[in-house]
Structure formats: structure tokens, C-alpha cells
Amino acid sequence: MNKEYAVGLDIGGTHITAAVIDITDMKVIDFSLHKESFDSNLPVEEVMTIWEKAIRTSIENSKVENTTGLAVCMPGPFDYTNGVCWIKGQSKYEHFYGLNVRDLFKDKLNLSSDFPIFFENDAVCFGKGEVFKDTENLSKKVMAITLGTGLGACFIDKGESISTGDLVPKDGEIYDLRYKEGIAEDYVSARGLIAGYFALSGKEINNGLELFNLATAGDTMAxxxxxxxxxxxxxxxxxxxxxxxxxSFIIGGKIANASEFFLPFFNKKIKEAGSNVTVSISTDNEKAALLGATSMLYKA
Incomplete structure (x- = not known):
């Protein structure tokens, strides 16, 4: 069987991860994983140059001669069908607002007008990737979330993302659900943790990692x-x-690395409610997101 390969990208507010994926067997090619950190509020041309470097380095390291598509995980708001960025007022990608990112990629990489470039929500990519990592999940209904600077979510039924209908919240998102004095993301996210710690201790911290280190050191309030x-x-x-x-319910994102501190209390609530859902923590968020992105190009 002839192999086909695509480049998968996981793009966040401060990083890009690129890898070449065998889209016949849905495997990450050895040595192709490459990361770059950057400030997403740099001018568009500077950001695109960093993205180009990540892609070209990944392809070079993979030793693959020909790739047949580009699949991109992007945070929202974003028009995933048309490739237009609508991120605004989130301290990231301020210069990308209203721009067609598909066209930016084609210009920067000198790609033909018909070269396949697909975009998907980063949480959906994570959920789909977790499903493809464990083929048993292809027959199941899976809810997956990402815990980090925000609260991402997706609902997967037999490998397909479900974002409309009565069975899921609007657009398949939970971050903006009304909760307590605000929305869900105000409480379940890095900023939610920081605010929670301040309310308990009166002390200000800078990020979730700092809180994790405090908890690891035995800080009761953390x-x-x-x-x-x-x-x-x-x-x-x-x-x-x-x-x-x-x-199945799968938890990913950077905060998932602190599951020892929150998962027992999550599970207790779930059991008290009588739910029999299988709960798990992702062991590899990054590869999951890349596999999920390139599943849009999957050759069964």
C-alpha cells in the first residue's frame, strides 16, 4: 500500500507544534515532532515566518519527500471552514483578526491554490486524536475537554465531532455556560484556579504552574x-x-498534569450523581491534537 503523509499543526497562544503524520496508519513519523515558542502578538509576517520554520523543520526531520495536506488545530473564535481568524481581545493573535490564514499559509509556503489545508478547533482535535489513539473509542460516544488557559470541549460520536443538536451545548462548547457568578471558564481554567487561590489565601500568583508547585509542596490553600x-x-x-x-470522558490540557490534586474530587462528584462514565486523563495531549487534526485527511 502506498503511504500518504500530511503535516499536522497544533497552534496555541504561545507555541506551535508540527509533525508529519502517516495518514494511512494515523501515526506520527519518528523525529518529525518540532516545537517553537513565540509571542502571537508579533506582526503577522513574523509569526508566519516562525510557523514556516516549524513546518519545514518537521518535514526535513521526517525524511518524507511528499506531503499531501496541512491540518491545523487553532483556538477560536475562528471560521474553520473558510480559514478566517476572528480572535480579538484575548491577548493573542491581535494582528490576525479578519485575516484568511489559509491564504497566509499558501503564500508563505508557496503552495498551489488547490493544496488541501484544513482547520479545526483545538479541543475537537484533541478529542478526535484521543479516539484515533484508542480504536475502541471509534465505536463509543466520547466527551473530551482541555484544561488550560481556557476550557475547551468536544463531543465525539463514532469518530465524528458533534456540535449541533439537542444532545450537546451550543456549538459543542462549555466554556461559556452560565455558572455561579459568571461562566464555566471563570472557574475551570488557569485563571479560575488563580482566582480561587486568591479567594482562599489572599495571595496573588502568576500562573497555574506556580499553583501546582505550591500544591506539590503541601500548600493547603493551593x-x-x-x-x-x-x-x-x-x-x-x-x-x-x-x-x-x-x-467516556477524557481530560487533557496542561492542567491535566495536576490531576492528582483535582481528579479524586471530580470523580467523587461524578459517582455521587450516579454516572457510570469512564473517566481518564490523556497521557499525550500533543500527539492527540496532531492526530486529531490530520484525521480530517485520514485515508481509511
């Missing part, structure tokens, strides 16, 4: 902030796990 987030997460997702009839 642990309590994670516990509260775990309970809040359970309350937020329980109605949708039930409505969607999810078989």
Missing part, C-alpha cells in the same frame, strides 16, 4: 483551589455527560 476546580468541573459537565449519553 490544594483546596484544585479540589474546588474538580468539583466545579463535575457540576458543569454532568448534565452534558447524561444528555449526550457519553461512554
Amino acid at each position: 490544594k483546596k483551589a484544585f479540589e474546588q476546580m474538580g468539583e466545579d468541573l463535575a457540576v458543569i459537565v454532568l448534565p452534558w455527560l447524561a444528555t449526550f449519553s457519553a461512554d
Whole structure:
């Protein structure tokens, strides 16, 4: 069988990860994974130069001579069909607002007008990638979330993303669901953790990693902030796990690395509610996102 390869990109507010994917077997090619950190508020041309470097380095390291597509995980708001960025007021990609990123890629990489370039929400890419990593999930209904600077979510039924209909929230998103004095993301995210710790201790911290280090060192208030987030997460997702009839719930994102501090409290709430959903923590967010992106080009 002839192999086909595509480049997968996972693009965040401060990083880009590129890899060449065998889209016949859905495997990441050895040595092709390449990361670059950058400030997404740099001028567009400077950002595109960094992205180009990541892509070309990945292809060079893979030793693959020909790639047949580009698949990109991007945070929203973003017009994933047409490739237009609508991110505004989020301290990232301020200069990309209203620009067609598909055209930017084609110009920067000297690609033909018909070269396939697909875009998908980063949380959906993560969820799809987790499904493709474990083929048993291809027959299941999976809800997956990403915990980081924001709260991403997706609903996957037999490998397909579901974002409309009565079984899922609007656009398949949970970050903006009304919760307590605001929305879900105010409480379940890095900023939610930081705010929770401040409310408990009166102390200001800079980021989630700092809180994780405090909790690891035994700081009671830091642990309590994670516990509260775990309970809040359970309350937020329980109605949708039930409505969607999810078989599996998968947690990813950087904050998933702190699962020892919040997962027991999340699980306790889930069990108290009588849910039998299987809960798991992703062991490789990055590869999952890249596989999920390139699943749009999957050659079965």
C-alpha cells in the first residue's frame, strides 16, 4: 500500500507544534515532532515566518519527500471552514483578526491554490486524536475537554465531532455556560484556579504552574483551589455527560498534569450523581491534537 503523509499543526497562544503524520496508519513519523515558542502578538509576517520554520523543520526531520495536506488545530473564535481568524481581545493573535490564514499559509509556503489545508478547533482535535489513539473509542460516544488557559470541549460520536443538536451545548462548547457568578471558564481554567487561590489565601500568583508547585509542596490553600476546580468541573459537565449519553470522558490540557490534586474530587462528584462514565486523563495531549487534526485527511 502506498503511504500518504500530511503535516499536522497544533497552534496555541504561545507555541506551535508540527509533525508529519502517516495518514494511512494515523501515526506520527519518528523525529518529525518540532516545537517553537513565540509571542502571537508579533506582526503577522513574523509569526508566519516562525510557523514556516516549524513546518519545514518537521518535514526535513521526517525524511518524507511528499506531503499531501496541512491540518491545523487553532483556538477560536475562528471560521474553520473558510480559514478566517476572528480572535480579538484575548491577548493573542491581535494582528490576525479578519485575516484568511489559509491564504497566509499558501503564500508563505508557496503552495498551489488547490493544496488541501484544513482547520479545526483545538479541543475537537484533541478529542478526535484521543479516539484515533484508542480504536475502541471509534465505536463509543466520547466527551473530551482541555484544561488550560481556557476550557475547551468536544463531543465525539463514532469518530465524528458533534456540535449541533439537542444532545450537546451550543456549538459543542462549555466554556461559556452560565455558572455561579459568571461562566464555566471563570472557574475551570488557569485563571479560575488563580482566582480561587486568591479567594482562599489572599495571595496573588502568576500562573497555574506556580499553583501546582505550591500544591506539590503541601500548600493547603493551593490544594483546596484544585479540589474546588474538580468539583466545579463535575457540576458543569454532568448534565452534558447524561444528555449526550457519553461512554467516556477524557481530560487533557496542561492542567491535566495536576490531576492528582483535582481528579479524586471530580470523580467523587461524578459517582455521587450516579454516572457510570469512564473517566481518564490523556497521557499525550500533543500527539492527540496532531492526530486529531490530520484525521480530517485520514485515508481509511
